[in-house]
Amino acid sequence: MKLKSDFYLQSNVVLIAKALLGKTLCTTVDGVLTSGKITEVEAYSGTNDKACHANNGLRTKRTEVMYAQGGKAYVYLCYGIHHLFNVVTNVHDTADAVLVRAIEPIDGLETMQKRRRKIEINKTLTAGPGALSQALGIQYQQHYGADLQGDEIWIEDAPVLTESEIVTSTRIGVAYAEEDALKPWRFYIKDNKWISKK
């Protein structure tokens, strides 16, 4: 069952990030269903978090969708090559988001394999924020601001994992965020092989 819109409106982005672990991210880009279990996420807060693109109230064309009401997709281009997928959370005018960093493939393996131009299926298929976006066909030009209640990108509900199944660490690639780089806001499923980095 598709996650209800209320889920995305919760005020604590860290709790939402943890709750998203184990749920299923689905897309029907090009008419083909591709999906995977969310195994790794990171939380970004619009307030008091220098690692967030919308930090310090920065409001531009790029960050605008993060200020929208939760339940939308924030997709952006990184290093000019990688499309990174985020889930916008919290109420209107509060710029919180959860970056999905890795998934465990479920549906549409062949399509994902083709999009990734992989001969074999291994963890490089969907473990990593740029990799999973490519596998699911997510592109910033096409999916920036997409409604997660729609039928092109959505998240299927699943039971919330227990604390003992979740590993917590600092976020990846945010050294520029000074003291906020130390925030323990990265979460992944313990003993799961579909993780970008240990």
Added chain:
DNA sequence: GCGACGATTATCT
């Protein structure tokens, strides 16, 4: 208008 750089990854050594 211009220049520096990034929430990364594939492909080298």
Added chain:
DNA sequence: GATAATCGTCGCA
């Protein structure tokens, strides 16, 4: 382990 790839955004003039 190091590095190239590659382009939209942001900050400043």
